[in-house]
Amino acid sequence: MENFLKTVKAEMIKQHKNYFHSKIIYVSLFIWPIISFLSSYYSFKPFRIENTPIAYLHQENLIIFILLGYICMNFFRSLVQSAWFFSFERQFGTLELIYLSPASRFSVILGNAISSVFESVWVMVVFSGCILLAKYKYFHINLPAALLVTILMMIIAVAWGMLLNALFLFSRDTGFLFTVLEEPMEVFSGVKVPTIVFPLWAKIISFIFPLTYVVEAMRRAFLNGESLYELKGFFQASIWIILVTFILICTCLRAGERYAKKTGNMALF
Template sequence: MNGFFQVLRGELVKQHRNYFHSKMIYISLFLWPVFSFITTFYSYRSFEMADSAVSYLTRENLIVYLILGYMCMSFFRSLVQSAWNFSFERTGGTLELIFLSPANRLAVLLGNASSSLVESTVVMAVFGTAILLLKKEELYAKFGACLIAFTVMLILALLWGVLLNALFLFSRDTGFLFTVLEEPMET
């Protein structure tokens, strides 16, 4: 079991060094979500919430509703992109090294998915906290329910990431998979 966690940690560190090697990446990670969230927020804000078919979606808790949905979308989208980047390691010879090494293959897949998920969690935690601190109105949300929703999102996103990493790593041409899986995240 100790070897499993060593491989997991090694893959986490490797992916972090490969994709988060400069400060400009962190600027784009914080800048694009802000612009996208502002666009989404004001798109929903223009509708009358009193006549909504969804009973819990009111003008008072719109921001919490959007933050949770945006965090979920961000997790799953980052995992699709992470798996697509992982597929390039197949052409770079990493697949052969994975098969030849005694490293646990599940740990490699889990490490890659976890790396992307850690980065997304940090970005979304900072982003969500900043939005909630800037909000001047009273917050209409139950903390326990938000924590449970966040935990379920993390677990499901991690499972989704491992599945995608396996698909993208062992497929010959993943361009169509990326296109098919990326587009639903855009809507």
């Protein structure tokens, strides 16, 4: 266990030095999510939304409704990008060293995922906290449910990032996943537009992304005051998502290592 934690810590430090070596990086991490959020908010601002299918959504809490979606999206987006960066380990030749070392492969991708989450999203979280404090009177929050949903959101985000890391390590031919999972995840997960108004084909796509369930649960806990019991469907889905994700992670890591042992190289496509 001690070696596992040391590996996680070492990978976090390595990723920090590789990708967060300059303060100017935090400027881009702040500006891009804020621009996306403001673009969505002012797209809805001119329209009256009293007749929306979501009963608890109204003009006064619209900014919180969208902001909650973008907070969750920022967690998941940072992990998609981190997995893409982690695929460069193969090109730089450090992946072979990782596989030759006694370090747990699982701990390596866990360290990468955790580092990316907390390095990339804290600026957005600070901004969001200021907005939420200014609009606190429009909250209808169930505190126990909100705390549990927030914890599960971070766990699912890290698990999602670990899966993407495992996929990018499994093959060099997974660069298309960055394109497939970046913008479509934002569109189909209900971050901008609630999934309840989607046509059937779009709802089917939205079920693929764990972010869909997270965004919906966050909004219901923070804006509709739903209890732990009322959100039990989300908690059950979260357990299944985490279990399936970790099974896929272990499968990808074992398959990649098995191929490397068989062929003597890491050029798996």
